[in-house]
Amino acid sequence: MKRGDLKNYDGKDGRPVYFAYKGKVYDITGSRLWKNGAHLNRHHAGGDLTHFMSMAPHAEEVLQKCEVVGTIDDEVATDIATDRMDVYRDWYRRFHPHPVTLHYPMGLYYFAAFMQLLYLIFRNPSFEQAAFYAFVGGTLTTFPAALSGLFSWWVNYQMTLTHIFRMKIIFTIVTLVFGISGCILRFLYPQISTGTSSLSLTYSALVFLNVPTLTIVAFNGGKITWPS
Amino acid sequence: MDKQRIRELEEMIQVVLLAIPREISAREFYLQAARKAFSDSSRGLFSELAEQEKGHEAELRRILAELKSELIKVRGQ
Numbered sequence: 001m002k003r004g005d006l007k008n009y010d011g012k013d014g015r016p017v018y019f020a021y022k023g024k025v026y027d028i029t030g031s032r033l034w035k036n037g038a039h040l041n042r043h044h045a046g047g048d049l050t051h052f053m054s055m056a057p058h059a060e061e062v063l064q065k066c067e068v069v070g071t072i073d074d075e076v077a078t079d080i081a082t083d084r085m086d087v088y089r090d091w092y093r094r095f096h097p098h099p100v101t102l103h104y105p106m107g108l109y110y111f112a113a114f115m116q117l118l119y120l121i122f123r124n125p126s127f128e129q130a131a132f133y134a135f136v137g138g139t140l141t142t143f144p145a146a147l148s149g150l151f152s153w154w155v156n157y158q159m160t161l162t163h164i165f166r167m168k169i170i171f172t173i174v175t176l177v178f179g180i181s182g183c184i185l186r187f188l189y190p191q192i193s194t195g196t197s198s199l200s201l202t203y204s205a206l207v208f209l210n211v212p213t214l215t216i217v218a219f220n221g222g223k224i225t226w227p228s
Numbered sequence: 229m230d231k232q233r234i235r236e237l238e239e240m241i242q243v244v245l246l247a248i249p250r251e252i253s254a255r256e257f258y259l260q261a262a263r264k265a266f267s268d269s270s271r272g273l274f275s276e277l278a279e280q281e282k283g284h285e286a287e288l289r290r291i292l293a294e295l296k297s298e299l300i301k302v303r304g305q
Contacts, residue, residue, distance in 0.1 A: 042290070051279075051282045051283050051285070051286035052283060052286050052287065052290075053283065054276075054279050054280045054282065054283030055280075055283040055284065055286075055287050089252065093252075093253065093256060156248075156249045157245050157246075157248075157249075158245075160241060160245050160292075160296070162238060162241060162242040162245060163238065163242065164242060224246060227243070227246045
């Protein structure tokens with residue numbers, strides 16, 4: 001039997017009640033423990049229940065009383081959850097690109113803000129240049145960090161939009177907008193930091209504002225690693 | 229629309245969602261331990277633990293699907 005064919009035996013509307021377990025297809029039609037295709041209102045017929053057995057209060061020996069009516073013959077039977085996502089998940093677990101890449105923008109943006117602060121205090125142009133280079137680096141490295149974060153959200157969390165992920169996405173976009181705007185301003189007006197015009201203040205504000213925005217992103221990432 | 233219920237469901241979805249990768253990592257950890265084990269008893273123990281983690285993952289995915297479907301229903305009301 002093909003795995004997809006099992007769905008036709010879901011026990012609903014008088015249909016037979018079948019499920020797969022470790023490659024075998026069991027017929028439990030008529031069992032008083034299955035009502036309308038559901039076992040204890042938790043497990044549903046028409047699918048593979050292999051991995052649910054370890055959570056059951058009974059062992060697999062209970063299946064000895066059930067009739068085997070076929071086998072699953074179109075794929076490796078025990079891997080009910082195996083799909084292309086498992087391959088990506090495995091790759092992600094091996095190389096974990098998001099934790100690797102996210103530290104670059106964090107370090108560079110924080111360093112840029114620190115250098116800009118030193119420039120505003122001491123007016124040494126080296127500090128301003130260091131701030132600018134770090135700011136450009138922070139902006140460029142935000143892209144791989146954001147993309148790897150999206151990849152992680154996709155493979156590990158099925159792109160489910162919860163509060164944590166909403167905050168991470170919103171503030172990553174804000175960080176990128178600030179970063180790109182700051183870079184453009186500084187490229188267009190290389191002397192922007194020297195003046196006291198509104199444009200100069202805007203540039204400095206952008207350099208400083210990416211510290212709290214990125215901190216919010218990181219704080220929410222921490223909630224995933226250490227949920228409370 | 230029941231805002232309180234939506235908040236509760238969103239919170240539960242987040243809890244379940246964050247738990248799933250932990251179960252996957254735990255399973256991988258036990259599978260690796262089983263591969264490294266040099267006695268049948270320890271290999272069996274680690275394999276059984278890995279199977280239990282797969283069970284937890286399957287159960288969490290089932291709960292997640294139910295929670296998401298309930299959230300859609302509540303939002304639609």
